[in-house]
Amino acid sequence: MSSIAERIAASGTSNAIELRGVTRYFGALAALTDITMSVRPGERRAVLGSNGAGKTTLLNCITGDFFPTFGTVRFFGEDVTTLPPHERIRRGLRRTYQISLLFSRLSVRDNVYLACRGVSRGRFSFIRTRARDAIMQSVEELIALVHLESVADRLVEELAHGQQRQLEIALALAGAPRFILFDEPAAGLSPAERRDLVAILTALPSHIGYIIIEHDMDVALRVVESVTMMHNGRIFKEGAPHEIQADPEVQELFLGSGHA
Amino acid sequence: MALEQTIETDSLTLPQAQQAGAVSRWVHRNAAILILAVLLLILPAVAGPFILDQIVGWTMILGMIALSLMFLCGYGGMVSLAQMTVAGVSGYMIAVFGPSSLPSISLFWPWWVAAPVAILIAVAFGTVVGALSARTEGIYTIMITLALATAFFYLTLQNWPIFNGFNGFTTIPAPHFLGVNWRAPIPFYYMVLFFAALSYAAVLYISRAPFGLALQGVRDNPRRMEAIGYNVTAHRVAAYAFAALIAAVGGILLVWQNNQISPYSVGVNAVINILVIAVVGGITHPIGAFIGAFIYVILHTFALDALVAVGLDGRRFQLLIGLGFVIIVLFSPDGIVGIWRRLRARARTSGGGNPL
Amino acid sequence: MLPAFDSSNFRRNDGGSSVSTSLSGYGGRPSEGRASEARGDVLGQWIARHPVAALVIAVAVILVLWLVLAPWPPGVEEAIGKKRLFVNALFNGITLGGLYFLVATGFTLIFGLMRNVNLAHGSLYLFGGYMGYEATQWTGSWLFSYVIAFVCCAIVGMAMQFFIFRRMEGQDLRQTLVTLGLSIIFSDLMVWVWGGNAIQIDTPDYLQGPVPTPIIASIRSSGEMVFLRYPLVRLVIFAAAVVIGIGMWLALHRTRVGVMIRAGVDDRDMLSVLGYRVQLLFVLVFAFGAGLAGMAGVVGGTFQSISLGEDSHFLLASLVVVIVGGMGSIPGAALGALIIGLSEQLGIVYFQNYSTVLSFLIMAIVLVVRPQGLLGRR
Structure with missing residues (x-):
């Protein structure tokens, strides 16, 4: 465990995840447009949005499953934009998959x-x-x-x-993870299994930050301290869970339209 | 029994409970293979040179080459049609570097230099094949390796300075050393048995070692392997290199056994036969390669007489092979090993004696 | 995925209609305009994106044109041999490319739509050649033998798709193994019926003999120009291959069935929209691809000869052509066929001992630089 502490100390004040202008095209279709966001070490954040908002594409760009067309991805201060996935995993990044x-x-x-x-x-x-x-x-x-x-x-x-x-x-928890990306971990789980999941997530050591994509607000908002809303491949709103829930624009776009 | 090792966890299960009866359990579980080993060891006492050389010896050599394909295909999910070609490269190289009837080409190096050099070149070739096809998957791999294998066939056919065109090489003697003529039937048999058993055991052992397990992970889900820290391409290429080692040794033994090598030793038919052997035997367990080779050798040796006996043209051997292959692929994709597993499972459930 | 693939990010701009239809589902994106622009000037965009490659290709084209059209100065003849030899090899390469295109285009179409690597494709070629030979023996009509070869092979292809591959949908590896087994069976059956001897299909009288071309082969010391003469039948067959190629391109882009096929190649989920008709489409495409291979067999029997072993030769040619050109792409098959035909024929003239290796060298380089093939998509 000391090695983790050392590495965190070494990476100093830099953010765990830092995206600058990340854009991803599929052919002529822009799945992500100019995403700039940063997540502190140990921070737990939810990324919310309707289907097709670009959430999974965002995770894929962070892990290197494919590369952004433009923009840079930094992991604990290091530019990993063009590193293959396994190199990022060896640096302490982890992810789970929707399917x-x-x-x-x-x-x-x-x-x-x-x-x-x-x-x-x-x-x-x-x-x-x-x-x-x-x-x-x-x-x-x-x-x-x-x-x-x-x-x-x-x-x-x-x-x-x-x-x-x-x-x-x-x-995703094997080895010494420093940051984890969860892609809809609760999909298809029973209520009891969801409670187990929340317990596992909240019991993670506090130095491990994560980004979670989740449709179940009940799960998502209980295990995070900040929220990023995405819409049409762009960042739409960022804030604390209660701010997002109270935001009228968000309510109109998402919470009211059956995605909650 | 022996056939279930790929499923049963072996060394990774909890330690304490297993230690106690470990030896007796191991013997019990591997009874079939142990009996087979004893039979093979004492075979020269009862069988003549024909059985030793043309049936069992040939089976084991073909089995080794098919085993290299089984390793790639069963554990790595990569159907390489170039394994016979790798064996052919080492076979040609032993004829080029060692002695043959062609002093204008052969260098007449002693076997302990020629054989390692031949194996080294064949492994390098196999690794290049791997590097070219490792970024592709499934049917693409078949296409590329088939194309490379055929390319080598045409090269040997057209090239006279190194491969001596369609004549190839003859009179390629197995070495004499330690006072033994290793081409005499019984020494040759034991040499082949040694290398076949060694490669069989190595494949079985590595299947549960980190390298082999990771290869099976690559087979099941390459993308996830990347996402838990593995360099999938490097793993695949390494698997090709290891498989090439087995095929290369088999290739040298094949040349020593036949005493010749020519383009048709690496032709499209020979290449496809190795795939047929591996698939018919079953690619889910290393023993399948040898079972498939045994069936092929028996058919090849006796089909002519059998076909004539039932009033058919003896030359229809390939037809028989093709039909058998299609039937196996259609009805038991995991080959004879799969049929054996299903029969055992059925016997267990219906017999009721000892469910699992 | 891997760094080498990264350049492919923009490549699908020229995807035309399929891209813009999927765009509409995402409600008015700024990039919508780009897709329609891209259709306009694909070549210009390509040149703008790959200036070095475009320059190299332009220089190569000019060089080849000069080599073909201009009489060679003595220095060039000393360095690389007689012009007649070179131009003949070039023509042989191009016409052989036409034959390879006929074989490979069916292969690539079947692969693109059904993800079925038909390793029995060479057997269909050989079968077509034999049926064409039988037809010329019976009817004496060379043209009619094409119809016979097409129909016979199409029937075999239909049977394969209907009785076997329909039952193994989605299991591409197993399908491929079955085609391999079928190729063993077919080749032995054909040996059984026609034996191992080579068979030549006679060129009809009206296509016999060489014709003069407007290309100068050499200049006599008297100053008289000697023009190159080339077999008429090869020129006619090459023209036919070009016509078939253009016809296929038109059929794929201008007819309803063609649009369905292209949609299926691009996006396999699209096929489910067709429902039960997808099976009909598969059978038709399989029949058409097999029939083309059969016609190519007649061409091959007229050009060269038909014999045992030609099945694996042409299977191999199809594989290499499709790997080089791009799997599932018909323009790719044309480009690949031209490259491989030329490399084989020029190889025979200039690198005797290693001529086939040249084609494979090209294949290996393509696999390293552009694993999806020159015109392939990923």
Whole structure:
């Protein structure tokens, strides 16, 4: 844990995520237009907006799933605009996906193991990992954190939807994350599972910041301290949760139109 | 039993509970493969040179080349049709660097220099194939590797200074050392058995090592692998390099066994046969490569007589192979290994004796 | 994804109608105007974006024109051999490109619409050649043999799509493996029926022999100009390939079915809109692609010969052409066919021992620089 503290100290006053003029075209279609926003280390923010507002595209530009057409992305002060995704992940960025992207023909434990191995050394090792190695300890801890102990040896394709969503989160918590992007983590979860999710999110160590995209306002506004509203690929409003909820323009555009 | 290792977690399960009966459990679970190993070891005591060389020996060599494809395809999701070509490169190189009947081309280096150099060149070739196709997926990989494999075939056919055109090379002797003639049937058999067993065990072991697990992650979901810190392209290229190593060793053994190599050893038919072997055997477990090779060798050796016996033209062997392949792909995409797994699952549930 | 792909961000500007229809769903974007502008002057935009490449291509075109049209000064002849040899190779390359285009265009169309890599495409080519040969033997009409070859191969193609691939929709890898198995079966059946000997389809009398072209092959010491003579049948077939290519382009851009096919190639979700008719469309396209391969077989049988092994040769040619030109793109198939035809024929003249390697070198370079192919989209 000390290494994390060191890295945070080293990155000084810079923001965890800093976007400047990020624009992304798909052909002639602008999915993101001139997005400038910054998120402090440890800050927890929701990005809200209707379908097609560009929220997932925004996350994809931050993680490098694809690059912005214009603009720069900084992660803890470092310009990562053109780094491939795996390089950003190794620097402490994590994300979950709206549609679970898991390794369906591997067991739950192998999935979590791969995530832990991906941010440590020995990714290319030909030597099997023994059960008493330190990395297995963290694998078991992560499985316990998302309550999947009972299915740890099952193949992912056999899991229920809710369990897959929990595994999705476990993969994003592997190693020493500094900042996490959650893309609709509550999608398709039962009310009980949503309570578990809120508990997991609020229990994260306070130095880990995150951006969460969520349609369920009940989940989103309980786990964040600031909100960015997006509309048509642009930032529309920023503020604290209560300000956003009270804003008449926002109410007219979103909260009143069934997206709440 | 042995066939289920890819599913059952092995070394990653909780330690304490397993330690106790670990040895006996391991023996129990691997009973089939252990029996097979013992049979193969004592086979020379009962079988003649024909069985040793033309049936079992050939099976194991083809099995190794198919195993390299199984590794790429089953664990990495990359269907490379260039694995026979990699084997062909090392086969040609052993003929170029070692002795052959063509002193104008062959350099007559001793085997302990020629063989490593040949393997090195073949691995480099396999890695280049990987680098060219690693950024593509699925059917694109098939197209590119098939094109590269055919390119090599035409190169050997047209090129005389290095590959001696359509004549190729003959009289490529296996070495003598430690006082043994390694081309004599029994020593050659044991040499082939050694390398086949070694590559089988290596693939099985690596499938549960970080490299192999990550490869399976790449197969299931390359995008997510990027998003948990892996360089997917590098992983794929490394897998091609490792598979090329197995294929290259198989290629040298094949040349020593046949005592010749020519463009048709790396032609489109030979290339496709390796895919047929791997798919018919089943690409979900390393043993499938050897099962497929065994079926192919048996068909190849006896189909002519069998076809004539039922009143058909003996030359319709390829037709038989093609039909068998299409039937397997249509009805059991995971090959013989898949049929075996399903039969076992059915026996378990209907027998009721020991459900899991 | 990878840095190399980043230059593709803007490439879809010239996507024309499909882009602007999807735009309307997003309610009046500032970029809407750009899409329509882009249609106007695609070439000009391309030159503006890639000035160096445009310059290189322009210089190459001028150089080739000069090499073809001007009589060669003695220095050039000493350096690279006789002009007759070069121009002949060039013509052979272009006409071979026409043949490759006929084969590859069906392959790329089937791939683009159905994501089916038809590895039995070479077998269809060979089958068409044999059927065309039989037809000329029976009827004596060379032109009629094209109809026979087209119809026979189209029927086989329809059967393949209807009985096999329809049941495996979306499983592209399995489909490809099945086509591979079918190619083994087809090739053995054809050996069974026609044996291993090469068969040549006779050129009809009215296309026999070479014709003079307005290109100067050499200048005699007397000052008399010798004009290049070239086989008429190859010129006619090349012209036919161009006509077929333009016809296909028009059919794809000007007819309802063509628009459906293009929409399906661009965006596979669009196909679901068609409902049950999508199967009809698939069968038709498969039949058409297979029929083109069959016609190409007759061309190949007239140009060269039809024999065992030609199936893998032309499958390979289609693969390389489509990889170089761009998978699923018909203009790409034309460009790729021209490049590969030229590289093979010029290779035979200038690099005997490595001539086929030249084509593969081109393929490898394209894969490294532009993995989606020269005119392909990603």
